[in-house]
Amino acid sequence: MAPKGKKNTASSTPQEQPPKWPPFKSLVPRSPLALKEILPNQIVTIPNFWPSSLCKTYVSFLAGLPLVTTPGKPKKGEAVRVNDRFQIQDASFAKRLWEETGLKDVVMGNVQADDGLQLNEEIRTQLWGGEVVGLNSNIRIYRYNKGQFFDQHYDDSNNVIVPSSPRDIPARTTWTLLLYLTSQATGCVGGETVFYPDPPAKKVAPPEPIIVDLEAGMALLHRHGAECMLHEGREVLAGEKWVIRSDLCVRKSS
Ligand SMILES: O=C(O)CCC(=O)C(=O)O
């Protein structure tokens, strides 16, 4: 699946001081979230992960952060990414996003809506690529204005540390997490995330791409690293697309 090149390794210098992120108080109490399978073992979504009120609060807040426009010309081997970005190492926000939003419960199968993907322990471990221990502290915020996009690329798996008590956990990232804060309903046209399955054999026409339309408050998870599918963030045609990005982390086997 993921050959060398076109990797999403571009990074801006992480900011020092974490922002004062708005609270998630509108998320409790709530009914259980559901995992929706888009492509087996590759793409799942969590519809209505955040209510639109929280998305709106976040977009207003994030617009005040010092976002940096990425250069149009990437370094060798990097995907063309034209958007405004803010990046921060924030273990405390990653922990809150994991534990206080219902994400941990739905990913670990502690709570599961009846209409969601039902997984047993073994299949769950296989799906996520190990024992999930939290989210990557590397939090990325993207804003795409009209004309901006993220060209076709693969996402890398990275070795990370997930802070924990009594001991920090050596981990690696296995799935990308994208949380969409805007959609057509908020005036954003275009900007879909599109996945390109590999053709089943050489000289065979590639399967239809999988187009995921933006939904404000929906989270999308997709497998990355060696089995990452080629994907892109399509050009935004009107309005603004806002995304919060992190990754699922699994315990590194020693
Ligand atoms: O913004 C999108 O739809 C895609 C983002 C993406 O591919 C990434 O963060 O690696």
Ligand SMILES: [Fe+2]
């Ligand atoms: Fe990506």
